[in-house]
Amino acid sequence: MDSGQFLVLLGFCGLVVLQAELLTGGQEDVRVLLQQLMARVDRLERDRGRSQVAFSASLTSTSQWTHQGPFENVSPLVFREVKTNIGNAYDPDTGVFTTPTNGLYYIRFTGSIGKSGSLNAAVLKNGENMFAIYNTVGRISSNANGMTLVLNEGDRVWVVLWPNQSISDKSGLSTFSGFLIFPM
Structure with a gap:
């Protein structure tokens, strides 16, 4: 209803x-x-x-392969190509989703391996690792993972690339998305 x-x-x-x-x-x-x-x-x-919250963004929108990493330190990923941002809770300048209301959210991350040949990246909530993707198959391979999370107003969620790893994108293959399932 x-x-x-x-x-x-x-x-x-x-x-x-x-x-x-x-x-x-x-x-x-x-x-x-x-x-x-x-x-x-x-x-x-x-x-x-x-209670109307949803976002989806990709690293790039170009049809050319782009690569980020490898970096020596943990590096936040900024998904600049915003496709959806209902509620304006995702910031494309920082790559951070800040929850506007308490609720159950579904968060998903998809990544394509970059030049290093391996991808290990995680979704963090307020700095705590919630879930990750890991792939060492080689270039032009991807992984995805998602999870429902109970989030409180003001919680911050973002994606990081672990040291010595890389990620690539072409036409929106690497994405960060989420939406409110229901408020609590």
């Missing part, structure tokens, strides 16, 4: 209770109930905009 259907059902239930209260003479109870219903509708409408 979507929020519009829920609001209609909520309004209908409220009218039934209101009619019953009027018939039994409980006008003060009706006023309190109506105020509670109006407050709930306001809260649902306000939260609806915050």
